[in-house]
Amino acid sequence: MSLVLYHAPKSSASRRLRLFLEEKGLSYEGHVINLAVQEQHSPAYLRINPMGVVPTLVHDGRALHESSTICEYLDAIRPEPPLRPADPYDLAQMRNWVRYVDGLISNLIRFNWRHGMAAGAARMTEAEFEEMLKSVPSEERKEAWRRAARNPYTEAELDDSRRALLAMLDQMEGMIENDALIGGRYGLADIATAPFVRRIEEEIAPDAFETRPNCASWWQALTRRPAYARADFGPFLA
């Protein structure tokens, strides 16, 4: 099977998919999309991903979008090792957990975009910035760019987002069993959450684990997996 992955090293959705591919033992041809020069909005990339976001996985010539959807797809076409619960009820809980985590992405973005995007936009003139925005496919994402680049998030907004992400950890603390989030078995729920926890550990709330022993143990177990090293999350902060 031919798998071509278009991704960015620091993108949380890309990190999720790389970790999933490594856990499956699937090899792929990787292409890094350079977000710093807006390569995700280039005509060539928009042809395979009209939303202009990473990652995209191309399997035997057909493009797939949305990291959670792609992971479920890979689990269906390559069932071993299984990374989704076999029990339908646990599977439903897993899907709702991933949905909840995905819904927290705006909180992560407030921290992430300060580094790459806001810094890049600061070097542009207003005219250059508006010219760049023309290539952003959706109104919603144009607004997000304007906000992050020209009107940086306040400390109060960052605090709100930190609280939302810590509330995720609090939920995890009550769910973790055998160092896994769903049904006591490592899988997509854990993989989907890992990029978020990586950013919490690195910058957003490094001391969060001190009062959350189950999360601490879960994170230690996850980061010791060989696949985690191969997925190469790398540092977010240069």
Add this chain to the structure above:
Amino acid sequence: MSLVLYHAPKSSASRRLRLFLEEKGLSYEGHVINLAVQEQHSPAYLRINPMGVVPTLVHDGRALHESSTICEYLDAIRPEPPLRPADPYDLAQMRNWVRYVDGLISNLIRFNWRHGMAAGAARMTEAEFEEMLKSVPSEERKEAWRRAARNPYTEAELDDSRRALLAMLDQMEGMIENDALIGGRYGLADIATAPFVRRIEEEIAPDAFETRPNCASWWQALTRRPAYARADFGPFLA
């Protein structure tokens, strides 16, 4: 098997799940949650759905949340008739379509909440309204209530939402094949979309079908299905 459905007649997620249950030929014990008196925020209901939203399906004593997740669960435990594509690529397309439709719910809410909620809130004093808000489980939903009840959406905002919903129909127009959205076969993608199209037809853009013949044919075929009548969407506008 014992299925107990907690739902509201006009809620789009409830309509989706009722239609899915009828297509599966699954019978259930139905309980209507009276949104007009905030029954979804009552302690009894919050015990089975901590988010305070409808629907909830209880299967053999275990509560399930999120209509799209519940539909996939039902398709797994009752495989006939299949309402998800067998092909993994089509299944991925279906999941991304449902995800996209779910992401449009804020646009539907702008039209829906004008009727029930805004009218109900208008009859409350400020103190009664704030007291009611205490039972709303999330900050996000409290804000949505304040907005809809005390600061009604403007015509410009309603126009934006109408445009977003018509853009969904435009996409559908290019997807429909054999009166189905994915892979030429009726299933969850169609069922998930039906409550949205029902509101477009009824109030938001009744003439939308005139210029979208594939959507018109799709909608006619869907609404002629016996399960659609049994799911009893009913009128949204009293």
